Amino acid sequence: MRHGKYRFLIGALAPPLLLYGVFVVSPYAQAFSLALTDWDGLSAEAGFVGLSNFADLWGDKLFLAALRNNGFMILVVPTATIALALFFSACLTLGGGTRRRGVRGSGLYRIVYFFPQLLSVAILGVLFQFVYTPGNGLLNGLLGAVGLGGLERAWLADPASALPAVTAVMIWSAVGFYVVLFTAAMESVPVDVVEAAVLDGAGRFTVFRRITLPLVWDSVQVAYVYLGILALDGFALVQIMTVGPGGPDNATEVIGLTLYRSAFTYGEFGYASAMGVTLFFITLTLTALALRATKRERVELA
Numbered sequence: 001m002r003h004g005k006y007r008f009l010i011g012a013l014a015p016p017l018l019l020y021g022v023f024v025v026s027p028y029a030q031a032f033s034l035a036l037t038d039w040d041g042l043s044a045e046a047g048f049v050g051l052s053n054f055a056d057l058w059g060d061k062l063f064l065a066a067l068r069n070n071g072f073m074i075l076v077v078p079t080a081t082i083a084l085a086l087f088f089s090a091c092l093t094l095g096g097g098t099r100r101r102g103v104r105g106s107g108l109y110r111i112v113y114f115f116p117q118l119l120s121v122a123i124l125g126v127l128f129q130f131v132y133t134p135g136n137g138l139l140n141g142l143l144g145a146v147g148l149g150g151l152e153r154a155w156l157a158d159p160a161s162a163l164p165a166v167t168a169v170m171i172w173s174a175v176g177f178y179v180v181l182f183t184a185a186m187e188s189v190p191v192d193v194v195e196a197a198v199l200d201g202a203g204r205f206t207v208f209r210r211i212t213l214p215l216v217w218d219s220v221q222v223a224y225v226y227l228g229i230l231a232l233d234g235f236a237l238v239q240i241m242t243v244g245p246g247g248p249d250n251a252t253e254v255i256g257l258t259l260y261r262s263a264f265t266y267g268e269f270g271y272a273s274a275m276g277v278t279l280f281f282i283t284l285t286l287t288a289l290a291l292r293a294t295k296r297e298r299v300e301l302a
Helices: 002-034 052-057 061-094 106-118 121-131 138-145 162-187 191-199 204-215 217-233 235-241 255-264 269-301
Strands: none
Touching: 002 269, 052 269, 061 106, 061 162, 061 204, 061 217, 061 255, 106 162, 121 138, 121 162, 121 235, 162 217, 162 235, 191 204, 204 217, 217 269, 235 255, 255 269
């Protein structure tokens, strides 16, 4: 009977594991091997160049600009998105006191917050192109209408504002999902614990800081990791929203865009694979650091 159980488990797990190995693990392994070659994507043979592709990366001004821009995004996107999502979730669950009624109209707000999740990245990029249009765009029109015409600018054509403009779209599009995630986590907080704190004289901010936040910190930790990975990508929005490769003066160049151009425009697949492997290790390192930092923060909050 026991041997039959093991045969069943092996038979059930073998096909999905095989598919995962072929379509997920195998491309990763190929990328690692191609990063050590000068393959151009077309020839049948690839010359072995060792670690020279990785050495060339740190002298590539375009790659360094992309790394700097991704660094800005990884600092801003997770922090701003989580802060906004926690604030909105607290309003939806704690705004009405201990009964979790939220602020008036909280049911409608949940739908409004989640609405950006219904739009694809391509639609978001095209939509905000019109928002940021210099002449008759929505943002400049709104600034002019409220008497702030001096702030009008070509948002996506100005090196100083192009990257923040794209980053703002990433935050806007991601907040709704994490509002849902944090709201579900906050609604699982025991009501009697919150009521006991209120009876002891704790205000809403104290309840949130000392009770709610530590109990939902696992969700915040997961959100930070996923948002960090999102910030290290940014390829689709940058490609759609900005004009030319990397935007004005490479102000919106990101690693994914540099990798894509190196492979499919210049035919440097080995060099592009080295970028991909580097991005893999950067993502892995930042994820480990984020998990460690947020774990320590959770202990301090508790």
